[in-house]
Amino acid sequence: MEIPDQMDRGQSISSDLVREAVTGPRIGDAVGAVAGTTVLGGMVVALPILVAGAMVWTFGPLGLAMCFLAVAGYVAGLRHLPPDCGRRGDGAGTSANVPTRRRVCVLGGGPSGLCTLKELRAEGHDAVCFERQESLGGIFTMPSMHPAFRFTSSPQITAFSDHPPADDDQRHWTNGDYVAYLHGYADRFSLWPHLHLGTEVTGLGWDGAVWTVEARDQRTGVITRHGGFDSIAVCSGTHAGPVSPALPERERYAGSIVHAADLRWRPGGQLETMDLTGKTVVVVGIGETAADLIDAVIDAGAAQCLLSTRNGHGAFVIPRYNPRTQMPFDYDTNRLRYALPKWLHGRISLYSRRIRAFFGRDPYMKMRAEFLARSGRLALNQFATKSNRLIPHLVDGTCRQRTDISGFDGGTTVRFADGQTDSVDLIVLCTGYRPAILPIADSVPHVEAKPARRYLRMFDPAWRDRIAFIAFARPAIGAIPPVAEMQARLFALVCSGRRVLPDLPTMRASIERADAALKRDFGPTDGEKLINWIPYMDRLATEIGCRPPLSLWSRAPGVALRVIAGGCYTAQYRLQGPGAAPDAAAAVIRSVPLGMAPRTIVFFSAMHLYAAVADLFGLRSLWAKHSRCSLY
Secondary structure: OOOOOOEEEOOOHHHHHHHHHHOOOOHHHHHHHHHHHOHHHHHHHHHHHHHHHHHHHHHOHHHHHHHHHHHHHHHOOOOOOOOOOEEOOOOOOOHHHOOOOOEEEEEOOOHHHHHHHHHHHHOOOEEEEEEOOOOOOHHHHOOOOOOOEEEOOOHHHHOEOOEOOOOOOOOOOEHHHHHHHHHHHHHHOOOHHHEEEOEEEEEEEEOOOOEEEEEEEOOOOOEEEEEEEOEEEEOOOOOOEEOOOOOOOHHHOOOEEEEHHHOOEOOOOOEOOOOOOOOEEEEEOOOHHHHHHHHHHHHOOOOEEEEEOHHHOOOEEOOOEEOOOOEEHHHHOOHHHHOOOHHHHHHHHHHHHHHHHHHOOOHHHHHHHHHHHHOOOOHHHOOEEOOOOOHHHHHHOOEEEEOOEEEEOOOOEEEEOOOOEEEOOEEEEOOOEEOOOOOEOOOOOOOOOOHHHOEOOOEOOOOHHHEEEOOOOEEOOOOHHHHHHHHHHHHHHHHHOOEEOOOHHHHHHHHHHHHHHHHHHHOOOHHHOEEOHHHHHHHHHHHHOOOOOOOHHHHOHHHHHHHHHOOOOHHHHHOOOOOOOHHHHHHHHHHOOOOOOHHHHHHHHHHHHHHHHHOHHHHHOOOOOOOHHHOO
């Protein structure tokens, strides 16, 4: 369930795999299957191989080197902008005027607040964290969290770069598992003395030089004032409160309407005060919350579930585990797969599904192909629903799709936009969440509320490093905690003066360029909320100075292969640069098996070569100064 957006309903890994096996392999492995079993796949793979063979035949070793550089240029994203942020001592900015040690207030004790506190203190800053709840973990300790729900990202992908999971268990964490992991993180880096739990920030003031923070003790109600903060790190997250759309004629409906955030669960996973046996339930939305709730309400005995989506659209649905490798699918969320140009990767994803659905007999693959086509966008141009538990229910008819709710005809009759009507007992809104409203005093100058209007989605150009928003950049595919850690590392360096934010025109130009690129990728609405995960992480790494270098191929080719074809583990950003721990990072990277089969690696390598040959601009990948890879 998507109460945070990395959660999934799950049991043990064995039962997860049984259910995932029913719904077929992931889209990327569908591409590999097409490449190995269809004439079209053979032709697509053969073309770049023939080109490579011709180059090697004509130029010998030089031709082979040219092919390698073409592929490396696409995969490693070498066509990137130079860093915007200046380095101390390189003549950029006014680093001499920036204090080397700051007093910083961190708002929120969830994963993003915790890693921000750690990174600030590692840089020598006097940082404290205020958390409203009595325990750390933020949303993961909320009562709406299902005790058995599991993350949609694996522990290896979700973990922070300098605190790997305790073991190699591939089961996705429950919220309880993750809170335990965060406790271990706080223990390891001695963060407890700097955490103020059960303390809600009720006011923020600015006197022109420093911030003042008013905080209320949740147990006693006493409000205290803390002054002298040079900077504020806002880590309160994007899931502070539910968003409930206004349903027309709602007063005529006699059934129940609740938001997913209002549901409460018993320890065994059953809904409290709600018997669904034999009832009809409408689930509104198509994210992980909706996908998981459909499975949950049918398991709870509901006779029928109706999925209501905007204009009856579908989605790009990804399963949790690869039934062939029995490994989490995000092990192959890597550069080799996702550095392909979107026009190529998107069409490979769409057409491979259609081909398998046309020639195969798997009804689940056909449903996923139809669902992707019904979304109206290519796979990589939308938010991925990282739970395919609704697919079997769509196939067997226990779940049927509907369009928007257009009104009510009295009693329990629900009317949909396409004219269909159904008698419905319960409507569950899986319509997202809103971020917390900052308690800023009226006298404080305007602080930018939209992530899309902030530099790197974290810095308000007017306030620069006086306030930073951590974990407000949501990846279409990927996990939020690693994004938060990378943002926290950059913010800590900026506070130290070791990185200097660019001037206002450069920040504005970067914001406009990224905004245009993301709206082109995801549309005008989602483009303001989503980012491309790996390019964004690489962009932050460029500013920090910790991006994996091309020289890794000569120094540690095994690690380099996993950086390219393995999961995007944040340990790769500890191989060099500030806070580097190269030996420990390399050990973490080597410890996780490759999620891609050899034939899939060959296929995508061929696709990169094809893209580099087909796109003449790609031949200049090693020296061009602008690229899709730098537009997060």
